[in-house]
Structures are given as C-alpha cells and as structure tokens.
Amino acid sequence: MSEHEFIRIDRLSQRFDLSDPWIARLISRRPKQFLNAVDNVSFNIEKGKTYALVGESGSGKSTIALMAVGLLRPTGGSVLIDGHNLYDRTQSQLEHRRTRRRLQMVFQSPYASLNPRWRVGNILSEPLRVFSLTDSQSAERRRVHELLEQVGLSQSDAHRFPHEFSGGQRQRISIARALASRPEFIVCDEPTSALDVSVQAQVLNLLKRLQNDLGLTYLFITHDLAVVRVMAHRIGVLKSGRLIEEESTQSLIESPQSEYTKMLIRSAPRISRGTTGISFT
Amino acid sequence: MSKGNSLMNRFYKSDFFYDFRKSPVTIVSFVVVLALILLAVFADLIAPTDPFDAKSLNLFNGFTPPMEPNAFTGETFTLGTDDQGRDLLSAIIFGLRVSLFVGLTAVILAMVLGVSLGLLAGYRGGWVDSVIMRAADIQVTFPSILIAMLIFGIARGLLPPDLRDELAITVLIIAIGLSEWVPFARTVRGTTMVEKEKEYVKAARLIGLSGRQIMLRHILPNVLSPVLVIATITLALAIIAEATLSFLGVGAPPTEPSLGTLIRIGQDFLFSGEWWILLFPAATLLALALSVNLLGDWLRDTLNPRLK
Numbered sequence: 001m002s003e004h005e006f007i008r009i010d011r012l013s014q015r016f017d018l019s020d021p022w023i024a025r026l027i028s029r030r031p032k033q034f035l036n037a038v039d040n041v042s043f044n045i046e047k048g049k050t051y052a053l054v055g056e057s058g059s060g061k062s063t064i065a066l067m068a069v070g071l072l073r074p075t076g077g078s079v080l081i082d083g084h085n086l087y088d089r090t091q092s093q094l095e096h097r098r099t100r101r102r103l104q105m106v107f108q109s110p111y112a113s114l115n116p117r118w119r120v121g122n123i124l125s126e127p128l129r130v131f132s133l134t135d136s137q138s139a140e141r142r143r144v145h146e147l148l149e150q151v152g153l154s155q156s157d158a159h160r161f162p163h164e165f166s167g168g169q170r171q172r173i174s175i176a177r178a179l180a181s182r183p184e185f186i187v188c189d190e191p192t193s194a195l196d197v198s199v200q201a202q203v204l205n206l207l208k209r210l211q212n213d214l215g216l217t218y219l220f221i222t223h224d225l226a227v228v229r230v231m232a233h234r235i236g237v238l239k240s241g242r243l244i245e246e247e248s249t250q251s252l253i254e255s256p257q258s259e260y261t262k263m264l265i266r267s268a269p270r271i272s273r274g275t276t277g278i279s280f281t
Numbered sequence: 282m283s284k285g286n287s288l289m290n291r292f293y294k295s296d297f298f299y300d301f302r303k304s305p306v307t308i309v310s311f312v313v314v315l316a317l318i319l320l321a322v323f324a325d326l327i328a329p330t331d332p333f334d335a336k337s338l339n340l341f342n343g344f345t346p347p348m349e350p351n352a353f354t355g356e357t358f359t360l361g362t363d364d365q366g367r368d369l370l371s372a373i374i375f376g377l378r379v380s381l382f383v384g385l386t387a388v389i390l391a392m393v394l395g396v397s398l399g400l401l402a403g404y405r406g407g408w409v410d411s412v413i414m415r416a417a418d419i420q421v422t423f424p425s426i427l428i429a430m431l432i433f434g435i436a437r438g439l440l441p442p443d444l445r446d447e448l449a450i451t452v453l454i455i456a457i458g459l460s461e462w463v464p465f466a467r468t469v470r471g472t473t474m475v476e477k478e479k480e481y482v483k484a485a486r487l488i489g490l491s492g493r494q495i496m497l498r499h500i501l502p503n504v505l506s507p508v509l510v511i512a513t514i515t516l517a518l519a520i521i522a523e524a525t526l527s528f529l530g531v532g533a534p535p536t537e538p539s540l541g542t543l544i545r546i547g548q549d550f551l552f553s554g555e556w557w558i559l560l561f562p563a564a565t566l567l568a569l570a571l572s573v574n575l576l577g578d579w580l581r582d583t584l585n586p587r588l589k
Binding site: 066069070071096097100101103104105107108109112113114115116117118126127130131174177181 | 479480481483484485486487488489490499502503
C-alpha cells in the first residue's frame, strides 16, 4: 500500500495567534491566546484515489487544504508529496517549483476564484507560462483550447471574461486552470457547495471523469456527505482540528464508530435515488 | 478596424455614456476642461503673442484695459495688458499650460506613489503596513499646502542658485505630488486587503508567483476604478495647490508664469483700479478647477454601483 502512497500528511498542526497587540495585553494583563486550528493530523492518500475530509465549519478542513498545497506554513508536522517535503527550507527553489507544478487547487467560490479583469484564455495560459510548459504561442493556444474542451467548454470561450459565464461554467474554468500545469494532485475545497444541485452533479461527474482519464489524486474538502459518498475512496472526519475517525467510504457511512460521525450522517439531507434523475453511483 | 468599431459601439451603448449624456452639468464641465486642455496644448498656435518674448513687449502698452485702444500706441488687447504691457489673453493661455502641466504631472506622481505604497501596505500587511499608514496619518495632520511649501523650501535650499529657476517647475511638481499621495494609498490599501483574500490571488500564489507579480498583474487592475476618481479630484486640488504656491511667490518663476503667478501680479494692482489683471486669470482658474471637480464628482457617482 505504501508504495502507491502519493501524499503523506504527518502530524500536521496549525496554531493561530489570536492575541491582542502587546500594548493591549500589557494593559489588560491577559496572556497570549492561540487557536489550535489543526492539531496533530496525520493521514495519507494513495495515488489515483480520493480522500475526503468532512467536518462542520471551523473544524480545520480548509486550513489543512491550504497547508497541503503549500499556501500556509504549518506550525508543526510536515506535508510530503511523493517523498518531497513541501516545507523543507533546505531544498532548492527549483525543486519547490517542480513540486508546485504537481499540486493544484479548485476553490469554493466560482466568483472569487477567477480574476474578473482577465480573459479566460489568459487565466488558463498563466500556469503554462509560469512553468514554461509550452514553447510557442500557437502551442499555448492549442493547450488552452484543449483544456477548455477537456472541461466541456468551447474554444471560443477563451476570449470571454469570467462574468459572462454561469457559476457551473466558472467552476469548469477553475478546473481547467487547475489542470493546465498537468498536476497529479488536486485539492478541491468545497468545489460544489456554491452551486445548484443539478450543476453540482455535472461538476462532480467531470471531476470523476478527469480522475479516471488522468489518474489524478484528490483531497476533497466538504461538509456534504452526499458528495463524499460519490467521490471519496476514504474519509477522514475532523472535529475541532482533530481527526477523530478515518475509514473507507463504505464502512464509514454504514457503520460509523464515533458519536460525532453518526450525528453528521443523521443530519445530512437524504436524496433517494428514485426521486431524482441524478445517479450517485 | 472592425474591432475599433465594436469598441466604439460598446462605448455608445454603455451605462457610462448613458449617464454622461443624461447629465448636462457634466457635459458642460467636460467641454470646458477639453477646451482649456486644447488651449494649453496648442498655446503656441492660438495665443496672439508670445508673453515670454521680452523683446516683443512694449512698456507703453502697460495697463491697457480690455477692448480699449492704448492711449500711447493705439493697440487693442482683448483682455487688456498687465503692468509690463504683456497681452493678458496670451499670458493666460500660456499660464494655463503651466498650471495644467504641473497639475497633471503632480497627480501622476502622487498616483504612482500612492498606488504603489497602498498596494504594498495592503498586500504585505504587518510592519510594512504600519510604517506606511502611520506616515500617511502623520502627513494628513499637516495641511498639504504646508507640506508642499516645506518640500519646496528644502529643495531650493539644496539646489545650487543657478539651477533654482530652471528646476522650479520640477520642484513644484515633486512638492505637490508628494503632498497628495495619501488618499490614493488609503483607498488602494483598503481595496487590496479585500482583493488579496480572494481565491484568484490564492490560485496565483499556488503557481508560485512572487508578491510583486501578484500585486501588479492580479490586484492592480482590480483596484484602479476608485483611483481614477481620486485622480480627477486630486487634479483639481493640485491645480489649486500650484496656484496657491505661485500666488505666495514660491511656485512657478516669473519667467514662466502660471495662473497663480498672474493672479499674484494682478493682486498688486487691484486697488489701483486695474481689475482685469486679477479677474481674468482668476476666472480661468475657477472655471478649470470647478469643471475638473464636477467631472470628478460625476465619475465618483457613476462608478459607484451602490448609487445605481
């Protein structure tokens, strides 16, 4: 199993300093205050699989997501991508750059995740330029068109601005941008929570298809257990920054161990398969 | 060509143009500003005489009232002449050029400085933010004209005497520019702090762009529309600041009189009955500053989505 392991999160912690400025502390004589947003969390994800982190808001899901892609330095523990420590200061810039290309992220809000002043074509070609992945203008254009088609949009959409698209289409653009650098690992931070239910299914199906076609590894952050059931191979349950339960999807949904997981499953709204046209299998 | 056409079409159909057409005050101010800018740009072609050419001046023409023939030479001047026989109309047109040039370049300087510092403060946060914004706080406790005079005085003290008149305009621009950067910095800092939390900035950080690249390529285009409004309003302020400094005698040198210099000269003769030397430059300054201000107000309202 461990030879297929792609990402290892090892005793990861994040402590936020919430203290008042020192002068206010001096006057009120309050000590420094910290919030342990993520506390000693460890798990790993196999190559080509989806790991879902579920938990209520404030449980530290998104903080883990940011640390997993290198956007937030953990206060403790490490993130290993294919054996490469993401936060190792001794490694060279070039090596970090190489690792960074292999990581991408799809964000929650389809509105804030695309720069409103940039055309879609430019949004998609930026990673290509940064990582020098195409050697000519025409190759770059071809790759942008290929990306648009890969996510079910048309080539002419490259000339349009983000505000000309619907939420679902914008999420597709976001996914296309994430795919541009040909990553192996994508963190999806609640990619469907801002979308209509019918559009959610389309986006999830797209993500599944891409995983099959490209062998992507996903870390899926969500609070929606219906989504988890469709997407994830393994699930980790987070509560106040601690991983309290971790199982394969089937066994976690069918026989949850902790009270908290049971409560999460009970409180999730059910969509029975008979009443909707969406197939979640 | 077709692209230009569609751009023009889009402009004609835009809310921006619609708002513009619906506001007569704005149209009038726009026409006034445009006319004054054209006058300033084509001063050499439009002005009847060259007021800087001392040889062409005839002291007998001094204090000729507007539209009346001079008692000695019989020459007539549309707006009269000043004490040295300079044609006031030409002096105003050339003065307008100096005032507009100083105003515009000072605003550009203030804008570049304010926007850069605001971006830096908003994006970096922490001590960078504290240092920049405290400097801004301290600066606004002084009237900006005082700051400009201070900078002007220091610069003159540092410059060798033979360069003083030559560089007076440059020093004036720097003095006004440095005294007006604060509103730009404050606004840009605020918008930057909102923008930098958005996910497109995270996406840019994810591929390893540097802070500078993110600020210039991603955030800057999204903070520019309020900057445009501030720039217009600051332009009016800068023109008035220049006029004030020149009026006080520390601005544009007598060899290159701006509107403010002309007003100062006119002020000396107001009580001896030569009213026109003061009135016409002052009226031009008023028309310019007022129109620019009205344009700025309109721009602020029309670009504010909450007022729609």
